[in-house]
Amino acid sequence: MLENKDPYDFPTEPLHQHYGDYRPEHFEVWRLLYDKQLLVLKDRASRAYFEGLDVCGFSADHIPLLETVNKNLDGATGWQLYIVPGLIADKPFFEFLHRKNFPVTTWLRTIKELEYLEEPDMFHDVFGHVPLLSNPHFSEFMKGLAAIALKHIENPQAIELMSRLYWFTVEFGLIQEDGKIKIYGAGIVSSPGESIYAIEDEDVPRIPYDIKTILETPFYKHDYQQQYFVINNFEQLFESLPELDSLLTSMIQTRKI
Incomplete structure (x- = not known):
């Protein structure tokens, strides 16, 4: 979930990636980040x-x-990327996800x-988020999460809880794997x-x-997380959506939020 003090409200038409505007520094930044993180x-x-990196066709050689x-x-899941200039408010963000559009920026950090x-x-938006949008269960979890959020979009406390999930x-x-x-x-x-801390620190709880x-x-x-939550598989995420919907609805009806 993206938020900002002055969040951007998206236009009716997506922006465009002006690929010719990328300078040699941008390509070097992408290469350095990609190679190091891989x-x-x-x-x-x-x-x-x-697997998602391969589906998307990502490499260090080009932005x-x-x-x-x-x-x-x-071809993989029906999702699309929707270019925005920056951070956006909760309602348009979830509306994007519900339409199977993922908002991304096209600007890259500097060498410094x-x-x-x-x-x-x-790099965060595309390298970090986009590969898993090619996974059917994960991408359907994203769409379902957005549907539940939009049901409660006028309840700030409910949206705060959704932001935690x-x-x-x-x-x-x-995730548990092999x-x-x-x-x-x-x-x-x-x-x-x-990436190193979340996997290798012996003291951080993995729940x-x-x-x-x-x-x-x-x-x-603004710091590493003090705990992480571990799923068994991506099906578990998707299959947990009815429980989330039921729990939030119950909390609202009993005025706990």
């Missing part, structure tokens, strides 16, 4: 993530041409900003430091996926 992710990221990525995603960036750029799955989720814990969340995937527990757990934006 080495970090080699034994740490989910198999589905690497992705989003028109081509859209064709690849359309390789290690840290205040606001997500194209989005944060601990889409952004910072872990007896090992792997990364799938985009916030970890696009961060070299947190089995449970919606009620997640809704009760605050998250941290």
